[in-house]
Amino acid sequence: MVRKILKYPEDKETLMQKSKEVKIEEIKSEFIQNLITDIIDTVKDSGGAGLSAIQLGFPLRICAINWDGIHILINPVVTRSRGQHKMQEGCLSVPGIFIEGIRAQKVWISAYNENGDAIEYAEGGNGSFIVQHELDHFEGMCPLFMAYEQMKGENENNEIQEKQE
Secondary structure, three states: OOOOOOOOOOOHHHHOOOOEOOOHHHOOOHHHHHHHHHHHHHHHHHOOOEEEHHHHOOOEOEEEEEOOOEEEEEEEEEEEEEOOEEEEEOOOOOOOOOEEEEEOOEEEEEEEOOOOOEEEEEEEHHHHHHHHHHHHHHOOOOHHHHHHHHHHHHHHHHHHHHHHO
16 A cells, blocks of 8 residues: 655654664564555655655664665665765655765665565665665664755745845
């Protein structure tokens, strides 16, 4: 089922929560399997490159990477990284804002898939960027949240200056 994607700043309190690990024995539960289906349906419907469960209001370490197919990562951990990669970064929770970001050029991930199998997953270039962005959401942070606040502050300052002139 396609779900509503939470937006910043309206849903700031939820989006900035730290996500909890999913217990391995719960991965095959009806709740987690339905949530995974909803994450996949929602990321496909939105045309996004990735989506974390927290963006649907569930503070769990589950994300879908929509890059060269759909990849589900549960409790992912970066085990190794190398290099640097620059890219325009966007977020489905902060539509219309993009920033130039620098992240690791390649990452290796240890995670579980939707079947509860332990997997090793690697991405380079733009795919690596997407994975790192989704993992940031697990920590309740996103560079686009900060960019939004900065733009909002600049707009408020401009309005104040215009009123004073």
